[in-house]
Amino acid sequence: QFVESGGGLVEPGGSLRLSCAARGLSFSTHTMYWYRQAPGKGREWVATITSPSHSTSYADSVKGRFTISRDDGKMMVWLDMTNLKPDDTARYYCTEETYWGQGTQVTVSS
Numbered sequence: 001q002f003v004e005s006g007g008g009l010v011e012p013g014g015s016l017r018l019s020c021a022a023r024g025l026s027f028s029t030h031t032m033y034w035y036r037q038a039p040g041k042g043r044e045w046v047a048t049i050t051s052p053s054h055s056t057s058y059a060d061s062v063k064g065r066f067t068i069s070r071d072d073g074k075m076m077v078w079l080d081m082t083n084l085k086p087d088d089t090a091r092y093y094c095t096e097e098t099y100w101g102q103g104t105q106v107t108v109s110s
Contacts, residue, residue, distance in 0.1 A: 001022065001023060001024055001025060001099035001100075001101070002020055002021070002022055002023075002093075002094050002095060002099060002100065002101035003020070003021045003023075003101055003102075004018060004019065004020050004092060004093060004094055004101045004102065004103055004104040005018070005019050005020075005021075005104055006018040006019045006104055007091075007092060007104030007105045007106045007107075008105075008106070008107070009107045009109065010084055010106070010107070010108055011108070011109070011110050012084060012085060012086060012108055012109075012110055013083055013084065014084050014108070015080070015081060015082045015083075015084065016081050016084065016106060017078060017079070017080050017081070018034070018078065018079040018080075018081065018092055018094075018104055018106070019076060019077075019078055020032075020034075020076065020077040020078070020079075020094030020101065021075065021076055022075040022076070022077070022094075023075065025096070025099070027072060027075040028051055028052065028072035029051055029052075030051055030096040031048060031049065031050045031051055031096065032048070032049050032051070032068075032070060032077045032094060032095070032096055033045065033046075033047065033048050033049075033094065033095050033096070033097060034046040034047045034068060034077070034079045034092060034093070034094055035092070035093045035094075035095060036088075036090035036091065036092045036093070036106075037090055037091050037093070037103075038087075038089060038090040038091075039090075041090075043093075044059065044061075044090070045059055046058070046059055046062055046066065046079070046092070047059070047062065047066055047068040047079060048068070049068045049069065049070050049077065051070075051072070052072075054069075054070060056068050061087070062081075062088075065081065065082050065083045065084075066079060066080065066081050066082070067079070067080040068080075077094050079092065079094075081106070084106075084108045085108060086108050086109060087108075088106060088108050089106060089107050089108050089109070090105075090106060091103040091104070091105050091106075092104050092105075092106055
């Protein structure tokens with residue numbers, strides 16, 4: 001249902017753009033989320049973008065650094081991440097909270 005991409009290794013202070021391609025659902029009717037899971041930790045909510053208003057909300061840990069966006073025509077969701085910190089290291093997932101993709105790994109390290 002969801003295919004995430006765009007992860008990688010980045011130095012602290014760097015930026016990445018994660019992409020999520022959706023297929024097989026009425027994408028424009030679903031609120032979409034990004035979650036992340038660091039090694040040895042539980043899954044953590046990162047950001048939400050609603051439908052149809054595209055209102056956004058963020059976890060305090062990423063507020064002001066991450067931006068979630070979507071294009072309903074392209075069935076895509078993005079997570080723009082700036083000023084990345086080592087604590088942002090995790091596998092990132094997009095979801096509508098029923099179906100989950102395989103995620104994309106983000107590693108922040110010097």
